[in-house]
Amino acid sequence: MPLPLYLLALAVFAMGTSEFMLAGLLPDIALDLGVTVGTAGSLTSAYAIGMIVGAPLVAASARNLPRRPALLGFLLVFAAAHAVGAVSTSFALLFCTRVVAALANAGFLAVALTAAAALVPPDRKGRALAVLLSGTTLATIAGVPGGAVLGTELGWQATFWTVTALCLPAAVGIVVGVPAEHDARGATGKPALRTELSRLTRPRLILVMLLGALVNAATFGGLTFLAPVVTGTAGLGELWVPVALVLFGTGSFVGVTVAGRLSDRNPGPVVTVAGPLLLIGWPALAVLAHRPVALFTLVFVLGSTLIARVLHEAAGAPTMAGAYATAALNVGAAVGPVAAGATLGTGAGPLGPLYVSGLLIATALLIGFPFLRVVTGARSGEARL
Numbered sequence: 001m002p003l004p005l006y007l008l009a010l011a012v013f014a015m016g017t018s019e020f021m022l023a024g025l026l027p028d029i030a031l032d033l034g035v036t037v038g039t040a041g042s043l044t045s046a047y048a049i050g051m052i053v054g055a056p057l058v059a060a061s062a063r064n065l066p067r068r069p070a071l072l073g074f075l076l077v078f079a080a081a082h083a084v085g086a087v088s089t090s091f092a093l094l095f096c097t098r099v100v101a102a103l104a105n106a107g108f109l110a111v112a113l114t115a116a117a118a119l120v121p122p123d124r125k126g127r128a129l130a131v132l133l134s135g136t137t138l139a140t141i142a143g144v145p146g147g148a149v150l151g152t153e154l155g156w157q158a159t160f161w162t163v164t165a166l167c168l169p170a171a172v173g174i175v176v177g178v179p180a181e182h183d184a185r186g187a188t189g190k191p192a193l194r195t196e197l198s199r200l201t202r203p204r205l206i207l208v209m210l211l212g213a214l215v216n217a218a219t220f221g222g223l224t225f226l227a228p229v230v231t232g233t234a235g236l237g238e239l240w241v242p243v244a245l246v247l248f249g250t251g252s253f254v255g256v257t258v259a260g261r262l263s264d265r266n267p268g269p270v271v272t273v274a275g276p277l278l279l280i281g282w283p284a285l286a287v288l289a290h291r292p293v294a295l296f297t298l299v300f301v302l303g304s305t306l307i308a309r310v311l312h313e314a315a316g317a318p319t320m321a322g323a324y325a326t327a328a329l330n331v332g333a334a335v336g337p338v339a340a341g342a343t344l345g346t347g348a349g350p351l352g353p354l355y356v357s358g359l360l361i362a363t364a365l366l367i368g369f370p371f372l373r374v375v376t377g378a379r380s381g382e383a384r385l
Helices: 001-023 026-034 042-061 067-087 091-118 121-156 156-177 193-201 203-224 226-233 240-265 268-288 292-296 304-314 322-343 349-375
Strands: none
Touching: 001 026, 001 042, 001 067, 001 091, 001 121, 001 156, 001 203, 001 226, 001 240, 026 091, 026 156, 026 226, 042 091, 042 203, 042 268, 042 322, 067 091, 067 193, 091 121, 121 156, 193 349, 203 226, 203 268, 203 322, 203 349, 226 240, 226 349, 268 349
8 A cells, every 4th residue: 555545544543533532631621721521522513513514515525626735735724723722722712623623624534535546556445445544443542542641641732732743744645645636537437416415315315314323422422421430430540531432442443343244244133233232331331330340341333334324325426425424423423412411510410421322322213213124225115215
């Protein structure tokens, strides 16, 4: 694989770290900026909102942009947003930088997916995309807990500066390694944008995106406020927060890998087994949160299946399918922390978000099980939807 591809993956790693890193930084940000932890949790929603708006709009507008200047521009805006966020003393300004960073993230991914495939021969495109997207996986396992350690030792601003610094070698890689010329042939053979957008009106796709949003809302609702559970309910020190995040990211990676492989062959059992397990898992974590080992047992499985279903249902929209999935899942990432954060001031305290996650999973199951054949792609459901 060419070196520029790995530098693009480094940028994706920085962006993935940015999207998830607040899970370990919220208490310090709230204290420093004079807001509640629940209010600070809305920063996660701000990023998700930027991804919701940016994914479809930027993917549509970036379909035919020259790759090198587009990638460089999006990456520099992303880096600048984090630099401004690092020196901000205003919560409102920090909130705005999160939205801007998310818009730049959405634009970068829209172009990078095409650029990565163009850097390698046709028979290696699949591997190239896997290398590019591995940056997100590594972010959940290493970047997020690493950011939490930096935040604990040097202040939350250090994590923002580190994300900014990670963008610099990626920018050099773009300038040096991504061809400057616009590949006009890349625009041929694609469906018209109107045709791709029409896929969004299919009830079958809408149903799968709704379920994906609910499951992701549950995941982000619980993950965003995991730090107060570790340091408060479980009574562990701040350095245990990165440990919890490492195990959470590793468990999610295992769940995504296993469920993704199984769902390609037979998605029905994955959905019917993973759904109830998540429904039991979130409340169980709330009940057992005072036991540290219980904090490290949550494995996110169902979301990976629903991501695959969104991409499958949007197969007729090759340049917009990823945008559909990104927008749907980030609707959940925006709603989940807001709903979960609202419970922090109640009697449930730091355990409230975990119960909210359980309720969101229950809602997804109530909606999804009557249409199980549709969600799993059974052909007999085609006629209805």
